[in-house]
Amino acid sequence: MRLAARGLGWSAGAPIVEDVSLTIEPGETFGLVGPNGSGKSTLLRMMAGLIPRTRGTVHLGGRPLSRLSRREVAQRIAFVEQIADTSEALSVRDVVELGRTPWLSALAPFSPSDGMIVDEALQAVGMAGLASRRWATLSGGERQRVQIARALAQRPRVLILDEPTNHLDIHHQLSLLRLVSRLPVTVVLALHDLNQAMGCDRLGVMQEGRMVACGRPVEVLTPERLAAIFRVGATPLCDPVDQTTIFRYHCLEEGA
Amino acid sequence: MSLVVSTPGASARPLARSVIFWGGAGAVMLMLAIFAGVVIGETPLPLSTVAAVFANVLWDAGHAVDPIDAGIVWSYRLPRSLVAAGCGAGLALSGVVLQALVRNALADPYLLGVSAGAGAGAVAVTILGLGGGALGLSAGAFSGATLAFVLVALLARAAGGGSAQLVLAGIAGSQLFNALTSFFIAKSANAEQARGIMFWLLGNLSGVRWPDVSLAAPTAVLGFVICLWFARAMDAFSFGAGSAAALGVPVRRVQAVLIGVTTLMTATMVSLVGSIGFVGLVIPHAMRMVVGPRHARLVPAAALAGAVFLIGADIVSRLLIPGQVVPIGVVTALVGAPGFALILLRNRRRL
Numbered sequence: 001m002r003l004a005a006r007g008l009g010w011s012a013g014a015p016i017v018e019d020v021s022l023t024i025e026p027g028e029t030f031g032l033v034g035p036n037g038s039g040k041s042t043l044l045r046m047m048a049g050l051i052p053r054t055r056g057t058v059h060l061g062g063r064p065l066s067r068l069s070r071r072e073v074a075q076r077i078a079f080v081e082q083i084a085d086t087s088e089a090l091s092v093r094d095v096v097e098l099g100r101t102p103w104l105s106a107l108a109p110f111s112p113s114d115g116m117i118v119d120e121a122l123q124a125v126g127m128a129g130l131a132s133r134r135w136a137t138l139s140g141g142e143r144q145r146v147q148i149a150r151a152l153a154q155r156p157r158v159l160i161l162d163e164p165t166n167h168l169d170i171h172h173q174l175s176l177l178r179l180v181s182r183l184p185v186t187v188v189l190a191l192h193d194l195n196q197a198m199g200c201d202r203l204g205v206m207q208e209g210r211m212v213a214c215g216r217p218v219e220v221l222t223p224e225r226l227a228a229i230f231r232v233g234a235t236p237l238c239d240p241v242d243q244t245t246i247f248r249y250h251c252l253e254e255g256a
Numbered sequence: 257m258s259l260v261v262s263t264p265g266a267s268a269r270p271l272a273r274s275v276i277f278w279g280g281a282g283a284v285m286l287m288l289a290i291f292a293g294v295v296i297g298e299t300p301l302p303l304s305t306v307a308a309v310f311a312n313v314l315w316d317a318g319h320a321v322d323p324i325d326a327g328i329v330w331s332y333r334l335p336r337s338l339v340a341a342g343c344g345a346g347l348a349l350s351g352v353v354l355q356a357l358v359r360n361a362l363a364d365p366y367l368l369g370v371s372a373g374a375g376a377g378a379v380a381v382t383i384l385g386l387g388g389g390a391l392g393l394s395a396g397a398f399s400g401a402t403l404a405f406v407l408v409a410l411l412a413r414a415a416g417g418g419s420a421q422l423v424l425a426g427i428a429g430s431q432l433f434n435a436l437t438s439f440f441i442a443k444s445a446n447a448e449q450a451r452g453i454m455f456w457l458l459g460n461l462s463g464v465r466w467p468d469v470s471l472a473a474p475t476a477v478l479g480f481v482i483c484l485w486f487a488r489a490m491d492a493f494s495f496g497a498g499s500a501a502a503l504g505v506p507v508r509r510v511q512a513v514l515i516g517v518t519t520l521m522t523a524t525m526v527s528l529v530g531s532i533g534f535v536g537l538v539i540p541h542a543m544r545m546v547v548g549p550r551h552a553r554l555v556p557a558a559a560l561a562g563a564v565f566l567i568g569a570d571i572v573s574r575l576l577i578p579g580q581v582v583p584i585g586v587v588t589a590l591v592g593a594p595g596f597a598l599i600l601l602r603n604r605r606r607l
């Protein structure tokens with residue numbers, strides 16, 4: 001499903017996101033990178049329709065998001081927050097079952113097919129074995145994977161993930177990225193690891209609330225831009241196995 | 257019921273069966289509790305007399321019964337038990353809703369100032385003579401409860417909107433409205449009135465008659481149905497309002513409906529029996545330990561437990577000191593405070 005943003009902006013006193021326009025094609029994996037506080041999370045929340053009173057419009061499959069009910073939006077877009085926590089004594093399975101919320105109502109209760117979708121989602125992130133564990137007892141990476149399973153259980157057409165690789169060990173980072181890039185859905189995700197970002201179809205670079213670059217990763221992530229925006233020096237290296245470019249970083253100036 | 261649901265591949269039939277089973281078991285428990293409330297009291301009545309009175313009223317059986325006994329059973333103890341059940345269920349449900357929406361283990365109508373507001377409203381109506389009668393009292397309590405909650409919510413929001421802010425604002429609100437209540441009493445009530453009001457504020461079911469049932473029971477049933485209807489939405493609030501919105505819950509509307517029904521329940525119950533603490537706090541937590549945090553089970557469990565608990569507390573309040581009625585709020589606090597301590601100890605890691 002195509003996700004198109006036009007002139008998105010939001011201010012809380014000071015402007016936080018300004019005039020961002022972008023179109024994400026169906027099935028595309030779009031990465032969002034930028035320094036801390038550059039507005040990635042805010043932009044993702046706006047594209048999920050979760051911030052009221054924003055400037056600009058978001059179109060989902062040609063329809064304006066503001067015309068859809070919250071439920072209709074949640075049937076199409078699943079959103080995984082950067083940080084999610086609860087003090088309720090929920091089990092892993094309970095949390096993933098929350099993902100079925102937009103498809104259920106008091107008159108359409110949880111059915112066996114919902115149970116199957118939940119099982120699949122748990123398996124996809126390798127949490128099926130821990131389904132009855134309490135949320136409070138999970139490690140950071142396990143929590144992250146449960147939230148992703150919850151988003152998968154929503155059966156969305158657009159998956160918006162805010163730093164989904166946070167807390168994950170390297171194996172789970174790679175398998176998560178492979179999982180989402182293989183899903184037949186549109187994926188928008190914020191990432192901090194620029195080498196992982198190279199695996200996206202396209203990248204947008206955020207700086208101080210503006211999208212300063214957008215395009216194929218190799219075109220967007222140039223050493224000059226990395227120096228200007230992320231304030232690091234970057235040496236491109238070539239992996240002899242598959243000829244992909246990776247970056248090695250170093251501090252630009254002492255004490256800066 | 258989600259015990260059955262949570263086993264993968266369970267068919268829909270066991271769900272319906274477990275709903276019927278647990279619904280039936282709950283109804284039987286509630287009826288037993290109400291029956292106990294009718295049978296037990298200062299004047300011991302044999303079961304046969306109670307049964308005869310019921311038979312007479314319900315299908316004109318024509319048994320010979322002492323009219324005084326009949327009066328005790330039908331006009332005094334039965335409405336009292338029914339109102340206790342309605343109030344217990346209503347207060348426990350209010351606690352469930354507020355804890356879910358506020359995401360704070362301490363939230364209950366008492367702590368958030370809703371009870372204090374309802375009390376002040378009811379006292380204002382009684383003493384200052386604004387309106388009159390049971391409905392006037394309820395209207396006063398409802399206005400007071402709404403006003404208190406709006407003030408508390410506004411203050412919490414202005415203070416940053418966190419759940420700690422809401423609890424602190426609730427404490428400020430309770431203090432303010434309790435002070436207003438005392439002020440109204442000091443200003444306008446004579447000693448006799450003041451004593452009566454203080455007694456009423458501590459929670460007291462002695463004056464309850466059938467008209468009160470017709471207020472308490474529909475309110476509790478309405479609240480129960482609405483809470484059950486929004487059970488899944490309340491589940492979605494476990495990761496916060498933002499996450500509930502991302503799951504397709506119309507957050508504002510759900511909050512408005514649920515807080516509205518909570519205020520209505522609290523206000524009705526306070527106007528009928530005074531402000532009774534601890535039920536809204538302890539019962540939901542105790543039931544979470546029994547049936548888990550999912551609201552499809554928590555809502556019915558808390559409603560039932562609240563009803564049974566308050567009927568029990570009312571029985572105890574009648575028997576504790578012979579010849580005298582101890583305010584029911586005293587009994588609920590006497591049981592509730594240790595119960596709450598127990599919950600704190602068992603949950604020491606989670607709160």
Ligand SMILES: Nc1ncnc2c1ncn2[C@@H]1O[C@H](COP(=O)(O)OP(=O)(O)OP(=O)(O)O)[C@@H](O)[C@H]1O
Binds near residue numbers: 012038040042
């Ligand atoms: N509700 C708010 N009120 C005021 N400022 C806000 C609010 N939300 C975000 N901000 C500010 O907006 C800026 C962008 O925040 P955002 O969370 O979008 O950054 P980010 O790019 O996701 O950063 P990170 O990489 O650290 O996750 C930050 O400076 C933040 O302090």
Ligand SMILES: [Mg+2]
Binds near residue numbers: 040042082
């Ligand atoms: Mg962020």
